[in-house]
Amino acid sequence: MTAEKLNIGIILGSTRQGRVSPQVGEWVKGIANSHGNANYEIVDIADFNLPFLGTTDGTEPGIAAWNEKLTELDGFVFIVQEYNHSISGALKNALDFAREAWHNKAAGIVSYGSTGGARAAEHLRGICGELKIADVRTHPTLSLFTDFENFSEFKPQELHLQNVTEMLNEVVAWSGALKSVR
Ligand SMILES: Cc1cc2nc3c(=O)[nH]c(=O)nc-3n(C[C@H](O)[C@H](O)[C@H](O)COP(=O)(O)O)c2cc1C
Numbered sequence: 001m002t003a004e005k006l007n008i009g010i011i012l013g014s015t016r017q018g019r020v021s022p023q024v025g026e027w028v029k030g031i032a033n034s035h036g037n038a039n040y041e042i043v044d045i046a047d048f049n050l051p052f053l054g055t056t057d058g059t060e061p062g063i064a065a066w067n068e069k070l071t072e073l074d075g076f077v078f079i080v081q082e083y084n085h086s087i088s089g090a091l092k093n094a095l096d097f098a099r100e101a102w103h104n105k106a107a108g109i110v111s112y113g114s115t116g117g118a119r120a121a122e123h124l125r126g127i128c129g130e131l132k133i134a135d136v137r138t139h140p141t142l143s144l145f146t147d148f149e150n151f152s153e154f155k156p157q158e159l160h161l162q163n164v165t166e167m168l169n170e171v172v173a174w175s176g177a178l179k180s181v182r
Contacts, residue, residue: 006074006175008032008168009043013080013091020112023154024142025079028110031164032077038172040077043069045094053096063097070101075108075175076133077168082113082120087127095127102131104181106174108167109139112148116141134178136170138163 010029012021025042032040048062048069080087095102109124111117118141128135140163142148147156 003176006038006172006179007072008038008040008075008077008171008175009069009073010040010077010079011043011091011094012045013078014083014088015046015090016088018152019081020148020152020154021079021081024110024112027154027156028077028079028164028168031161032168035165035168037168038075038175043073043076045090048094050094050097053093066094067098067101070098073105074179075106075171077108077110077171078124080109080111080117080120080124082111082115082117085119086123087120091124092127095131099131102133104132104134104178106134106136106171106178108136108171110142110164110167111139112142112144114144116143134174136167136174138167138170140164140167 010025012025014021029040029042048066050062050066051060107128109121111121113120121139125135140160142156142160144151147154149155
């Protein structure tokens, strides 16, 4: 009997017009698919048209759809961009819009920014603790200066491949283990 493959969502953390996150997400998905050790899908926060938390009566269909999508997933890879030394408001809002759907799942972080998005990623790790998301150690950090052309065209250096693979392996291992906790 073969175990059912885990479902891992690659969450695009930015919703800004002209954002580069889809390029980064597709690159991670390509690497992930080449290993074939789980089902990977891009989850774009922008598709859910989430309102700003607490400003509506909460009946927008996107809110329920967001929670349903997260519930389907066993683990996550956050594509994180640094906005004023933290994560984007869009990602924080999306994180706040669910609770149990995050619990007892694993996540990896791929970040970018002038210093690899490290400050944003560390903030996200703190949030993951509160949401009972087990964030894995290996953390690919991409530089706006050396992994992008004109800060807009994504041209990752080869050296990141190994880190992304290692991060994905950790996410799959922990996502599988945490299934028994849920
Ligand atoms: C409001 C705002 C604040 C930013 N602050 C930082 C920052 O503190 N550190 C950094 O390295 N880059 C910062 N940047 C640059 C972004 O990391 C860069 O524009 C990146 O491409 C944003 O990701 P996105 O294109 O997916 O939206 C900022 C960009 C914006 C729009």
